[in-house]
Amino acid sequence: MSHPHYILLPANSLFIAFSLMLAFILNLFPWGLSVGVPDFVALALVFWSIHQPRKVGIGVAFIMGLLMDVHDAVYLGENALAYTLLSYFAISIHRRVLWFPPVVQSLQVFPLFLGVQLIQLAVRLLSSDSHFPGWLFFLECAVTTALWPLATWLLLAPQRRAVDKDNTRPI
Template sequence: MIMRPGQQLLLPANPVFIWFSLITALALNMLLNMGLFGRAAWVPDLLAVVLVFWCVHQPLRIGVGTAFFFGLAMDVHQGALLGQHALSYTAMAFGAVAMHRRLLWFPVPAQSLQVLPLFVVASVLTLVIRLLAGGTFPGWNHLLAPLIEAMLWPVVTVMLLAPQRRAPNPDDNRPL
C-alpha cells in the first residue's frame, strides 16, 4: 500500500499485544458496567473502540468472528438478550473492515469523524434490539456514548500504535 507523505513506518503488530488489548478492553468494560456508573447509557463502550481499531489496522487478524465472540461475552456479562451486543459488534466490525483502506488515508482527528457512524449504528442496533425485546428506553443520553467513543479514537490510536512505532533516526544500535 502506498503511504501518505510524512506517515511513519510501523513495526508489525504483535498478536499477543492485540489479544491482550482486546481482553483488557473487555475487562475495563466489565468494570465500568459494575462500577460507579452502573449501566449508565452514556458510558462509552471501550471494547467497541478497541475492536474497531484492530479491525481497521489488522483486518486479517481481527474481524467479524472476533467481534461476534466478544459480543457474546458482553451479552453474558450484562445479562442482556443473547446476541444483542454480538450483532452490533459484528455490524460494526464489518463496517470497519470494509472502510479500513480508505480510513487510514485520513489524519487521526478526521478518522474519529469517519468512525462515528459505526459507533452510532452499533448503539442504535443495541437500542432497537432492546426495545423489540420489551426493554425500556434508556433516554436520549444514550446518544452520548457514540460521541464519547469517537472522541476516544485518537487516544486509543496513540496508545495502541505506540509499540509499533519505529525509531525516527536509525543508527547502528537501532537499525529499525
C-alpha cells in the first residue's frame, strides 16, 4: 500500500479531444518502413474507452478509424472495423481493468492490441493478393502495450491535481 490513491477530477472533454488529435498526429508522422512503431490512436482509444466509456465510445472509434483509413490509403473501413471492435471490447472490460495497477493493466489490454492487428491483417489478406508480412508485423502491438503505463501516467496527470492546494488535507 505504498502507492497513493488519488481521487481523480472529472476528465475534461477538451483534453480528451486534444489527446485523440495528438495521437492521430503522431500516427501521421512518416515513420517509414520502421518495424514496431506503435499505434497511438489505438492506444488513446483503449485508454479513454476504459477510463471514460461514456465520452469515448464506438462512434468516436469509428470516426478515428475512418480518418486512419484515409491517411493510410487502405481499404475504407479496415481501421474503422478494427478500432470499433477495439473500443467495444475495451468498454466491455473497463470495470475489471481499472482494479489493477498500470503494469498489470498492460497485460490485460495486450489482447486488444493484438486483435486490432489480426483484424487489419485479415482484411488485407482477404481483400488483395498481398502476402503475410512476417512475424515482426506483430511487434507493433507489443510496443503499444509497453507504452500503456506511460500513457496512463500522462493522460491521468491533469485529473490528479488538486483543485485548491491545502497542506492539511489528507487526500
